[in-house]
Amino acid sequence: MSAPSPEPPRRTALRRARDGWLDHLRVERGRSEHTLKAYQRDTERYLTFLEGLGVTDPEDVAERHVTDFLAALRRGNDEHPPLAATSAARAVVAVRGLHRFLTVEGEVEADPAREVQPPAPPRRLPKALSVDDVGRLLQAASLGDTPAALRDRALLELLYGSGARVSEAIGLDLDDLELGRGDDGTGGVVRLFGKGGKERIVPLGRYARDALDAWVVRGRPALARAGTGTPAVFVNVRGGRLSRQSAWTAIRAAAERAGLRADVSPHTLRHSFATHLLDGGADVRVVQELLGHASVTTTQIYTHVSTQHLREVYAQAHPRARAR
Template sequence: MNVFLKEYFTYLKLEKNLSENTVSSYRNDLSSFIRFIEEREINDPSQIDSRLLISFFTNLEKVGLTSSSAARYFSSLKGFLNYLFVNNYIKSNPIEKVSPPKLAKNLPGVLSFAEIEKILSLPNTAEILGMRDKTILEVFYACGLRISELISLKLSDLFLNEEMIRVFGKGSKERVVPIGSSAINWINVYLTKSRPLLQKRMKSENYLFLNSRGSKLSRMGVWKIVDKYIKESGIEKAAHPHTFRHSFATHLIEGGADLRSVQEMLGHADISTTQIYTHIDREFIKQVHKQFHPRG
């Protein structure tokens, strides 16, 4: 089975142009299924049928896997099996006969503008790393970026005079995103007073955000930075770097932005992905009604 997996992952990277992080996610999802079938001494794709798949997803449910994770496993497995079918390694795709796991519609967590401002106020901007951290938080909220997009920003992606930045999203798809005056101001401060000192140790780096050694910041590095300030803020909501993206989109829609514009800024291929934020907006409207209506 490993031969087919290796071929599939190569296809995802070269033909589908997926990033290493995305391919790694597929690899992790499929590894659970591979372990499952190997325990049953199944090594040939032709031995995979709908009953085996149902047994696999039933087993996931028994071990307490969340519905969202099960749905992701289903999607990853469907893609792999479809690849095998299209390339004539199997006669049919058995997953077509299996119902996908029911996904609970949980709304993404969102921070209020006041909570965002509280977090943004915490970095010590008298320090080199504090200036960098402040700039990271400002850019996250100003542009609604994913972590992978933020750490991939290069100096050549900045068009600050035009109040725009260039972003490479999923599948290396390029888009141009507006950036506000506050974030622009902090980028300029960082570029003038912080980044040159960080870059001294490794002058070849052209990435915007650098770590203390002068190298490109990692995903985990950014996660730790954001998590640090969220904890310092005392905000009790579950929040993480992606919460800034959710908050960015929600605040735009609350302010009257149209869905298509928000879709473009977020880099969503399908507008249905963006529509989740209209549900959050309805929750916001209901809260306003309860708070301010005499009989709310």
């Protein structure tokens, strides 16, 4: 004899209101079934929590109920483990959407979830390659003397040598390069246009300068002849401006040839640029300017990476760093 199926939840005023909100999202907002199922799953957990407290009407929900629900998500119970910040935040977003809808529709006078903020996800530290791994990557990008090989080497040297975003690199025009050799052995400057069109001038090291010079003089003309006279620094085999996807492909191919197991992307080289500068003693404000960050707070995340590097060096080098 099979066990009796559990009775469906009683259709309280709060559940009817939730169903009306989901219908609104489906019919009037055109949300996908995947999104609707996620919202239904998250609010079902919320309604069950409220019903356990005896709350079944939208008018009876207070801000403390919403904050207690968030705390319960993070704490976990017998039915589910503690939720990570990202999962809990998703549930709170659904709850806030439900209560905002009820307020706008005039179902309730006040929004009890308006001041409840989703938990912030943990900040991920940027992944940076070691100096040796960067050297292997750049060496792998320079195999051969074909126009494509010269271009890929120049692109990777530029990304690592200037900290440019990939969009800034592929957006470069020839007039943005100044490849004169400086008295100090450096290699000119590049003009980058960052977010919001903000312009910054970044110096180029000798390796980046030489790679760009080789590409512009010996490699680019062979490909540019196939195009329509584009001013782009980096062009594809048809002579048009190189795409973001092609830049990613070039980097991944070089990483594979170099035998790097890490997931290497254009941003990996930008992160490595910042981390290696700070490891070498650069001031964080200078790195901020080079990266084009509007706030130094954004740049300071790299100081945590450098601190970890210092700890590792200290642990390996100091005779009394480790317990015996």
